[in-house]
Every structure is written in C-alpha cells, then in structure tokens.
Amino acid sequence: MQQRRLGRTGRSVSVIGLGTWQLGADWGDVSEEEAIAVLSESLDAGVTLFDTADVYGDGRSETLIGRFLAGRPGHGVTVATKMGRRLPQEPENYTPENFRAWTDRSRRNLGVETLDLVQLHCPPSAVIDADATYDALDALVGDGTIAAYGVSVETTDQALAAIARPNVAGVQIIFNPFRLKPLDEVLPAAAAADVAIFARVPLASGLLSGKYSRDTSFAANDHRAYNRNGEAFDRGETFSGVDYETGLVAVEELSAALPEGVSLPAASLAWIASRPGVTSVIPGARNTRQARANAAAADLLDGADLSSFEAAVADVYDRRLRADIHPQW
Numbered sequence: 001m002q003q004r005r006l007g008r009t010g011r012s013v014s015v016i017g018l019g020t021w022q023l024g025a026d027w028g029d030v031s032e033e034e035a036i037a038v039l040s041e042s043l044d045a046g047v048t049l050f051d052t053a054d055v056y057g058d059g060r061s062e063t064l065i066g067r068f069l070a071g072r073p074g075h076g077v078t079v080a081t082k083m084g085r086r087l088p089q090e091p092e093n094y095t096p097e098n099f100r101a102w103t104d105r106s107r108r109n110l111g112v113e114t115l116d117l118v119q120l121h122c123p124p125s126a127v128i129d130a131d132a133t134y135d136a137l138d139a140l141v142g143d144g145t146i147a148a149y150g151v152s153v154e155t156t157d158q159a160l161a162a163i164a165r166p167n168v169a170g171v172q173i174i175f176n177p178f179r180l181k182p183l184d185e186v187l188p189a190a191a192a193a194d195v196a197i198f199a200r201v202p203l204a205s206g207l208l209s210g211k212y213s214r215d216t217s218f219a220a221n222d223h224r225a226y227n228r229n230g231e232a233f234d235r236g237e238t239f240s241g242v243d244y245e246t247g248l249v250a251v252e253e254l255s256a257a258l259p260e261g262v263s264l265p266a267a268s269l270a271w272i273a274s275r276p277g278v279t280s281v282i283p284g285a286r287n288t289r290q291a292r293a294n295a296a297a298a299d300l301l302d303g304a305d306l307s308s309f310e311a312a313v314a315d316v317y318d319r320r321l322r323a324d325i326h327p328q329w
C-alpha cells in the first residue's frame with residue numbers, strides 16, 4: 001500500500017484509508033463483531049488512516065477503534081477524529097472550553113493521551129474564518145492534547161479558507177467522480193501549501209459501487225433513507241447531493257468506460273487517489289469484503305490505464321451533474 005506524507009505533520013498515511021461512520025451509526029446495523037473485523041481487515045491490508053468522529057454512534061466508532069488498536073501494539077495507524085457536532089453548529093459553541101471537553105472525551109474513547117489529528121466537523125464559515133478558532137486549536141497542540149488539527153468542510157470556499165491558515169494540517173472534503181469542483185482550486189492550493197487532502201464520500205455513499213437500482217431500499221436508520229433531501233444534515237453528505245435517479249444513469253455511463261476487469265468502486269477510488277493534491281481517500285466500509293476490495297484499489301495506482309474512465313468522468317459530470325453540483329459545493 002502506497003504511503004503519503006500527511007502535510008506538515010511529518011506522518012505518513014496510506015493512500016486508501018478507512019472511513020468509520022458505518023461503525024458508529026446511520027448506515028443501518030453493523031454489529032460490534034463486524035466492526036472490529038472491518039478494522040482488522042483494513043489494517044492487515046496496509047490501511048494506516050482511520051477517519052472517525054465523536055458523534056459517530058455517539059462515540060461508538062471511536063470506542064471500537066480504541067479497543068481494536070489497544071490490541072495491536074505498534075499498529076502505525078493515524079486516527080483522524082472530528083469534533084463540533086455534539087452541540088448545534090452555531091459559532092458560539094466553538095469555544096476553548098468546549099474544544100477541551102470534546103477532545104478529552106475523544107481521548108477517553110480512543111484510549112490515548114494525545115489525539116493524532118482532530119478535524120472541526122463541518123463548522124459554519126464564520127468559525128472557519130475566525131482567528132480565535134485557530135488560537136484555541138494551537139493551544140491544544142501546545143499542551144499535547146492533540147498532535148495536529150484539520151477542518152472537514154462542505155464547500156470549496158471553506159476549504160480554501162482553511163488551507164490558508166498556517167497550522168492546518170489537513171482538509172477533508174467530498175471529492176469523487178460526481179463532485180469535481182475541488183479539482184479547480186482546492187487541490188492545487190492544498191498542494192502548494194503542503195496541506196493534506198482527505199477525499200471523503202468517495203463512492204457517493206455507495207452509488208458509485210454500481211450495485212443500487214431504482215428498486216433498492218435502505219433501512220429506516222440509514223441516512224440514505226432519511227436524509228435524501230437534507231432532512232437531518234447537509235444534503236451533500238447523502239449520495240454527494242446527486243439526485244438518486246440521475247446518479248443511476250451516470251453510473252451506467254461510467255461503468256461502460258471501465259477497463260477490462262476493473263470494478264466501478266475500484267476505478268473511482270484509484271482515480272481520486274491519482275489526482276495531484278490528494279493525500280488519502282477514505283471510503284466507508286460496512287463489512288470485510290468492502291474493506292478488502294477498497295484497500296486493493298490502491299494496486300491500480302501501479303500503472304493501470306484509467307484514461308478512458310477519466311475521460312468519461314469529465315464527460316458525464318459536464319453533461320449530467322455540473323450545472324446542479326458545481327454552484328452548491
């Protein structure tokens with residue numbers, strides 16, 4: 001598995017990481033046993049970046065990661081967690097006192113003295129733009145509570161604002177074949193500033209697996225059933241904000257451009273990982289089969305010809321998605 005520098009931190013992380021929202025909640029039921037198996041399968045496949053958050057299952061995802069890693073001394077995994085959604089996402093809640101309380105809870109959940117990387121969890125723009133935010137984060141680095149910090153964002157403007165800050169180590173943003181705007185300015189700016197980019201929702205919540213149809217139904221406790229129109233959180237986090245029916249047609253067109261023997265999710269992950277400026281792609285996996293397949297997509301970076309797929313990504317985006325997606329995020 002290819003390892004890449006995590007921006008200014010001096011750490012290295014695998015080019016394919018693991019998203020662990022699925023191991024918390026909101027994606028139907030994933031048992032503890034299955035969750036631990038997903039972590040184990042990923043680590044054994046060379047994955048050294050786990051992305052989590054304090055709110056995934058109200059700490060379940062963090063706690064399972066902490067328990068798993070305690071049994072794997074010398075594991076070499078960087079855990080990137082998030083904070084900021086245990087209270088309403090309003091600027092007055094992003095205080096030094098709350099940062100302290102949230103990071104202390106994550107330290108307990110993960111069973112560590114110092115958190116590797118803490119990302120603000122899609123805060124409002126006013127928080128991303130405020131000097132006080134970074135003063136409070138710098139203080140946490142200064143006293144060893146966290147080793148580094150980053151910002152998870154919804155929009156490219158927010159990403160550019162975070163990248164411009166001198167001590168931001170990484171920015172997490174939705175980037176996949178249905179979300180091409182980060183190519184315009186965000187990836188070049190991040191590369192120039194030596195800020196890591198984590199590409200989240202790389203499979204458009206599973207749409208880019210190619211396995212869904214008009215008849216697919218999702219469990220009631222799965223955000224793909226309850227957040228299609230942004231009822232619970234930003235609409236862009238569910239299917240990347242792409243209308244489901246439009247997404248199915250786009251998937252068919254992309255699938256027609258795949259190289260022989262390469263699956264749509266593998267091509268999507270490898271295509272994302274091969275864009276200059278991307279540090280790591282963090283697909284979520286709900287079972288060991290998905291974890292194994294996603295890690296193996298890194299093999300395509302060793303010379304697979306994805307040129308026809310790449311051309312289709314640009315063409316399908318321009319014809320079907322750009323007009324709706326580009327102005328929003």
Ligand SMILES: NC(=O)c1ccc[n+]([C@@H]2O[C@H](COP(=O)([O-])OP(=O)(O)OC[C@H]3O[C@@H](n4cnc5c(N)ncnc54)[C@H](OP(=O)(O)O)[C@@H]3O)[C@@H](O)[C@H]2O)c1
Nearest residue numbers: 019020021152200201202203204205206209283284290293
């Ligand atoms: N605001 C934020 O900061 C934020 C928001 C969203 C996500 N994230 C992070 O980013 C990670 C990734 O995003 P995501 O999980 O939302 O979306 P995603 O990675 O685009 O999609 C994950 C889903 O894709 C399907 N899948 C994954 N691998 C597959 C494979 N090899 N073959 C077939 N299907 C496969 C599974 O769907 P099924 O469940 O249908 O099997 C899985 O639940 C999250 O886990 C989380 O860590 C952060």
